[in-house]
Amino acid sequence: MSIVFAGPGSSPPPEASRIKRTTVFKKVSSESVSYTQLEPRFSIKSKLACAADCDRIVDCDQFLFNTDTANCLLFRTGSNQEHLLFSAPWILFREHFTCPNDFTDALTIGICYKIYTQNANWYNARSTCQEAGYDLIMIDTLSKLNYFKNNLPWDDYHIGAWKSGGDFRWLSSGSTIDSNLWGSGCPDNPNSEKCIALTTFSSLNLNDIHCTNYAFNFICEAREPK
Numbered sequence: 041m042s043i044v045f046a047g048p049g050s051s052p053p054p055e056a057s058r059i060k061r062t063t064v065f066k067k068v069s070s071e072s073v074s075y076t077q078l079e080p081r082f083s084i085k086s087k088l089a090c091a092a093d094c095d096r097i098v099d100c101d102q103f104l105f106n107t108d109t110a111n112c113l114l115f116r117t118g119s120n121q122e123h124l125l126f127s128a129p130w131i132l133f134r135e136h137f138t139c140p141n142d143f144t145d146a147l148t149i150g151i152c153y154k155i156y157t158q159n160a161n162w163y164n165a166r167s168t169c170q171e172a173g174y175d176l177i178m179i180d181t182l183s184k185l186n187y188f189k190n191n192l193p194w195d196d197y198h199i200g201a202w203k204s205g206g207d208f209r210w211l212s213s214g215s216t217i218d219s220n221l222w223g224s225g226c227p228d229n230p231n232s233e234k235c236i237a238l239t240t241f242s243s244l245n246l247n248d249i250h251c252t253n254y255a256f257n258f259i260c261e262a263r264e265p266k
């Protein structure tokens with residue numbers, strides 16, 4: 041498999057109708073990385089060899105490379121809120137995949153998403169995503185939530201989490217929801233409100249909502265195939 045390096049200013053890979061795992065590593069301008077560090081912790085190798093290692097390890101989707109010492113650090117993007125600050129001569133490269141044509145590429149958080157402004161209840165919103173081959177979006181970290189709070193028009197949006205097995209969980213991962221993603225006082229009706237949306241009521245933080253009573257916008261996510 042060939043490995044491609046692309047800077048932020050270079051042209052994107054060819055668009056595809058569906059996500060393809062293309063193993064393009066893009067230099068990311070962010071100076072912090074949310075991470076789980078993978079073995080080997082430190083190794084000295086060329087940038088290309090570092091990328092090849094990351095490509096070979098299924099969990100690895102980003103790496104740091106030190107241009108002075110040729111140190112290579114491999115990471116899996118984490119949902120555990122751990123952040124590593126770095127600066128030159130370290131450079132962060134993140135595995136990149138092409139978004140479907142009509143999806144927005146949120147490169148800094150590694151998400152392809154599409155906002156639907158048609159109003160639908162949560163179930164119908166999910167069906168619309170699924171019929172297109174996707175699902176409602178998983179916004180499982182503060183960095184992702186902050187991205188959407190900064191980029192979404194002030195409105196209400198169904199997202200991909202609901203109450204399952206007694207807990208609120210993300211559809212895509214099955215993980216429970218981090219407590220710091222909820223709006224103030226939420227979940228406030230967890231026995232009757234079993235679906236989740238970003239609402240103006242909760243300042244675009246997570247809010248438990250009734251699954252059929254609310255006609256909101258919604259956001260589908262195109263995820264990289266496993």
Ligand SMILES: [Ca+2]
Nearest residue numbers: 228229247248
């Ligand atoms: Ca609520």
